[in-house]
Amino acid sequence: MAVKLKLTRLGSKKHPFYRVVAANDETRRDGRPLEFLGHYNPMLAPAEVKLDMDKINAWLARGAEPTDTVRSLIKNHTSPK
Numbered sequence: 330m331a332v333k334l335k336l337t338r339l340g341s342k343k344h345p346f347y348r349v350v351a352a353n354d355e356t357r358r359d360g361r362p363l364e365f366l367g368h369y370n371p372m373l374a375p376a377e378v379k380l381d382m383d384k385i386n387a388w389l390a391r392g393a394e395p396t397d398t399v400r401s402l403i404k405n406h407t408s409p410k
Contacts, residue, residue, distance in 0.1 A: 334366065334388060334395040346370050349380060349399055351388045364388070369402060380406050 331354045338359060340346035347369040350362035366388070367380035385403060389395070395403060 332363065332388065332391070332393040334385065334393050334399045336369065336396070336398060337362065340372075344372055346372070349385075349402065351384075351393055354394075378402055378406050382407070 332351055333354045334349065334351055335358070336347040337350050337352075338345055338347055348362075348365055349367040349369060351364045351366060352360060352362040356362075364384060366384050367378070369379075370377040380403065382403075
């Protein structure tokens with residue numbers, strides 16, 4: 330079972346809100362996740378990103394692969410401002 334760190338979409342039409350989750354890579358986008366890791370709201374200026382880096386690092390240590398979008402969110406969240 331391969332695990333991916335990916336986004337699940339919430340919110341209404343034209344007002345997306347995303348959760349960052351750890352889920353089986355075969356699970357559909359909005360399927361049941363293994364664990365919630367944070368959220369991302371692109372509708373705010375600047376976009377709101379809240380990540381639990383302890384949980385994310387634990388999943389990465391277990392071999393979870395982040396999607397490209399989640400990888401960029403993690404990189405931007407941890408980079409010095």
